[in-house]
Each structure stands twice: as structure tokens, then as C-alpha cells.
Amino acid sequence: MxxxxxxxxxxxxxxxxxxxxxxxxxxxxxxxxxxxxxxxxxxxxxxxxxxxxxxxxxxxxxxxxxxxxxxxxxxxxxxxxxxxxxxxxxxxxxxxxxxxxxxxxxxxxxxxxxxxxxxxxxxxxxxxxxxxxxxxxxxxxxxxxxxxxxxxxxxxxxxxxxxxxxxxxxxxxxxxxxxxxxxxxxxxxxxxxxxxxxxxxxxxxxxxxxxxxxxxxxxxxxxxxxxxxxxxxxxxxxxxxxxxxxxxxxxxxxxxxxxxxxxxxxGHNLDPAYSVRQLNDRFYDAFRQWGSRARTLRGRVLLVNAVVLSMLWHTTAVTAIPADQVAKWQSMVTKYVLGRKTAPTESMVVLVNATFQFDKSTGLRVPHIASTLRKQRLVRLRNMLAEADSSLWASLSLAQFARCSPLLGRPHDFLHYF
The missing domain is CATH 3.90.1850.10 (RNA-directed RNA polymerase lambda-3)
Incomplete structure (x- = not known):
């Protein structure tokens, strides 16, 4: 050269x-x-x-x-x-x-x-x-x-x-x-x-x-x-x-x-809620830091997906998130996208029908967090069943399922655990 x-x-x-x-x-x-x-x-x-x-x-x-x-x-x-x-x-x-x-x-x-x-x-x-x-x-x-x-x-x-x-x-x-x-x-x-x-x-x-x-x-x-x-x-x-x-x-x-x-x-006997608290702090900090950058509804949807929710998906893919916490996150996302609210203490009455809020083809395309979490679980369960013989994590997961549910006779029925 x-x-x-x-x-x-x-x-x-x-x-x-x-x-x-x-x-x-x-x-x-x-x-x-x-x-x-x-x-x-x-x-x-x-x-x-x-x-x-x-x-x-x-x-x-x-x-x-x-x-x-x-x-x-x-x-x-x-x-x-x-x-x-x-x-x-x-x-x-x-x-x-x-x-x-x-x-x-x-x-x-x-x-x-x-x-x-x-x-x-x-x-x-x-x-x-x-x-x-x-x-x-x-x-x-x-x-x-x-x-x-x-x-x-x-x-x-x-x-x-x-x-x-x-x-x-x-x-x-x-x-x-x-x-x-x-x-x-x-x-x-x-x-x-x-x-x-x-x-x-x-x-x-x-x-x-x-x-x-x-x-x-x-x-x-x-x-x-x-x-x-x-x-x-x-x-x-x-x-x-x-x-x-x-x-x-x-x-x-x-x-x-x-x-x-x-x-x-x-962690050794780490509080199960520790990871959720860390995510929670970052989630609300992102709204305070970035919330004023987007002026239009479409811009707010883009900002929520690219900046706020993107920091959640890595951890939620492997961590169980309580349903009440998911509901709080969803409420904050909805208030920001529809009402420009950037703090969880700010109140807002949502008058838009939920179906219209989340519809990606004809609606407002507000991100639906619970649906993404369910998709992550289904992908993980699908991979577990597909790779049971080759992946160590999958075989160990199935062994734990079988140990927990021998009376059911169906330890591989992933819909039972969903």
C-alpha cells in the first residue's frame, strides 16, 4: 500500500x-x-x-x-x-x-x-x-x-x-x-x-x-x-x-x-425490581431530555420509537416486567404522543378510541408496549423449541419447564406458559 x-x-x-x-x-x-x-x-x-x-x-x-x-x-x-x-x-x-x-x-x-x-x-x-x-x-x-x-x-x-x-x-x-x-x-x-x-x-x-x-x-x-x-x-x-x-x-x-x-x-439475591427501577428512571429522563424536540404528532411517534422505547427492548427481552409498570409506561407514551406531556405527573384525558390510537395502517400509530413485549416472549419461546437440541440455553429452559409441570404432561406447550 x-x-x-x-x-x-x-x-x-x-x-x-x-x-x-x-x-x-x-x-x-x-x-x-x-x-x-x-x-x-x-x-x-x-x-x-x-x-x-x-x-x-x-x-x-x-x-x-x-x-x-x-x-x-x-x-x-x-x-x-x-x-x-x-x-x-x-x-x-x-x-x-x-x-x-x-x-x-x-x-x-x-x-x-x-x-x-x-x-x-x-x-x-x-x-x-x-x-x-x-x-x-x-x-x-x-x-x-x-x-x-x-x-x-x-x-x-x-x-x-x-x-x-x-x-x-x-x-x-x-x-x-x-x-x-x-x-x-x-x-x-x-x-x-x-x-x-x-x-x-x-x-x-x-x-x-x-x-x-x-x-x-x-x-x-x-x-x-x-x-x-x-x-x-x-x-x-x-x-x-x-x-x-x-x-x-x-x-x-x-x-x-x-x-x-x-x-x-x-446479582446474588438482587432485588428483582432493581432492573425495572433502572429502566424506569431512564425512561422518564428521556422524555424530560428529548420531549421538546418533536413538534408534530408524527415526529413524537418517531422520537418515542427511536429514543425512548429503544432503550427498553434490550432489557425487556430477557426480564419480566410487571403489568402495572407496563401500563404506566404506556400511559406516559400516550400522553406524550397525543398531548405533548413530558412528565408522569401531568394529567390528560384521552378522547381517542384505543383501536384508532394503536392502529398502524389507518390510526395514529401510537406504540403499544405490551404487544412488543408479547412478541419478544413468543420469539424467545419459538427459538427455545426450535433449538432445543443444539442450544444450551434452550435445553436448560425446557428441562426447567419439565421439572415445573410434570403433571400437565405437556411441558413443551408454550401457549400454556404465555
Missing amino acids: LSHQRHSAVVLLFKGGDRAMPGNYRPIALLPVEVKVLAKALACRLAAVLAAIIHPMQAGFVRGRRLHDHVVLLQNLAQHCTDVGDEGYATFLDMYKAYDMVNWDWMYKVLDAVNIGPGFISWVQLLYRDPSIQLLINGTLAPSLSPTRGVKQGCPLSSLLFVLSIEPLGQFLRHPTHVGSGIMLPDGRFVSTLFFADDTTLISNSRASALHQLTLVDTYCQASGAKLNVAKCKTLVLNSRQGETAHPGLNVVPIGQPVKYLGVYF
Whole structure:
């Protein structure tokens, strides 16, 4: 490539925390257009075969895999451990600057090990040969730097390369000599890891097994150049009947304290209403912040769908929402769309027929929250029945249904549970 094609500007996006700490910023590479086109072409080729290479326990950036499956599996594991009285632990790892620490030689070796052709590897090597970057700070370019590791965040190919580079860690933890450290499901299969890109979770059946898995992760880090941020790793006790006790080498989450996994709150004996309260606060804050931006009815419908309700769907897909809470949300949405009300304390008499309010073809198209929640449940139940033999979360869910309703004789009749 030409010298200008090897060059990229890097902007820093603030992630949260102390703004004076460099580690609280995410570097995003701004690549030349022709380089991005090449990277996209390579990404399309690689994405087509990634599902055949990457283990199903890695759900990040692999076509056809869903983030919510891992969330439901962890919820089911917690319920399973509580029901049968077994020990169970989930250790949430924090990889320090995971994307920026990828060793290029390690990445090329992994590509070769999974039988990616030499021609494809040479194209990847071309993208990472003698790169240079300049930080763009307050509109000013800093002096040029020459990175020696890391995949470029902002490049279409980077996420796929990262998923491949971390796959050996999953294979190492799932090796027959180590998989026994995980939790055994009713069908005899083991769960020892959950991956979503760099969000890595270790599933173990004892504290000793959790410590053993951490030593395996340390071995992987030494070989690959990755770095584990031990201070930020947290261990959650899955069995809610088991007492939470501190343990040397493990940062055990205290009783009642939340820990976020893939955007959903978990906790040892965490108040079931905690997630709903968090959603509730964000829901009403969005109206106060954005409500005045839309002047027309159509604009308010668009704003509610794009800004307000969109922040609910991720959590509601895996969390039971009380009917009275859904009714309050619906009331707020209706008052805003029809009456421009932005606070829950503001009253309004709705004179429009409910059918006309929610009709999407001839009505006002006011979003109906309860219908979306029912659709989410039906999709989840459909996936559970369709993937019962292949997905761990689905088989565990069906086992729990069967255990709860043996007298009915129809544990797979999903309409009974709807």
C-alpha cells in the first residue's frame, strides 16, 4: 500500500469515569476510503465462514448468533443451581484494552491454525504492515505514532479478527482436561465459558475451579500478549441459597449488589425490581431530555420509537416486567404522543378510541408496549423449541419447564406458559 494508505487519524471517544485517565477513552481509527473498502471486502469473505470456525459459545460478531442467548443461559444457570442446590459461580473477566493488546504474530498464527488460506492472511498482513497513526485532539493532529500491536477499532475487519484471536482461550478452557471445572447441565453437557467478543465469563462449579480457570486465562495472556485486569474481575455466586463469602483470589460480588453483564443486571439475591427501577428512571429522563424536540404528532411517534422505547427492548427481552409498570409506561407514551406531556405527573384525558390510537395502517400509530413485549416472549419461546437440541440455553429452559409441570404432561406447550 502507499504511505498515505497506511496512515490513519485516531479520535478518542470518552467511555465514562475520570476524564483525566487515558484508559477511559476508546480509540477509533479513521481510515482512508480505499483501505476501508478493502477491509470490508475481506470482512464479508471472513464473516461467511466464521460460524463454522468459532465455537457456539462465542456470540459476538458471528452471523446468526444472538446476544440475548447468553443472558438467558446465565439466568437459567442461576435458577438451575438454586433449584438443585449445587455450587455455581460466574467470573466476569476484564481484559485491559482488549482490542489494542492483540499481538499481530499471534493473530496470524491463529488465522493459519484455523485453515485460513495464505492469500487471505497476506491481505491481512498488508493492512497491518508499517501502520502510522495520529491522534486527533480538539481538531489538531498530534505527532505521528507507529503502533506495534492491536486491531483498529473502526475497521470493518477488526471485530472478526479479534473474535478469532480470542478463540484459543475458549478452546483452552473447554479442553476435556479443564471442562470439568464448569457446570454440568441435566443433559450431561458442561458450560464453562460464555463469550461475547471481549466480554468473557468463566462458569465454574466451585471456588477452586474458578481459581484454576483464572490460572488458565493467565497462561493464555502470557502466550497471546493479552492482559487481564484482575482488580476489575468480579465473581458472582449463582446459587441464591448459598451464602456469599469472600475468598482469596476472587472478587466476590456482595449480596444484593448488582453487576452488569451484556447490559443486563445480575446479582446474588438482587432485588428483582432493581432492573425495572433502572429502566424506569431512564425512561422518564428521556422524555424530560428529548420531549421538546418533536413538534408534530408524527415526529413524537418517531422520537418515542427511536429514543425512548429503544432503550427498553434490550432489557425487556430477557426480564419480566410487571403489568402495572407496563401500563404506566404506556400511559406516559400516550400522553406524550397525543398531548405533548413530558412528565408522569401531568394529567390528560384521552378522547381517542384505543383501536384508532394503536392502529398502524389507518390510526395514529401510537406504540403499544405490551404487544412488543408479547412478541419478544413468543420469539424467545419459538427459538427455545426450535433449538432445543443444539442450544444450551434452550435445553436448560425446557428441562426447567419439565421439572415445573410434570403433571400437565405437556411441558413443551408454550401457549400454556404465555
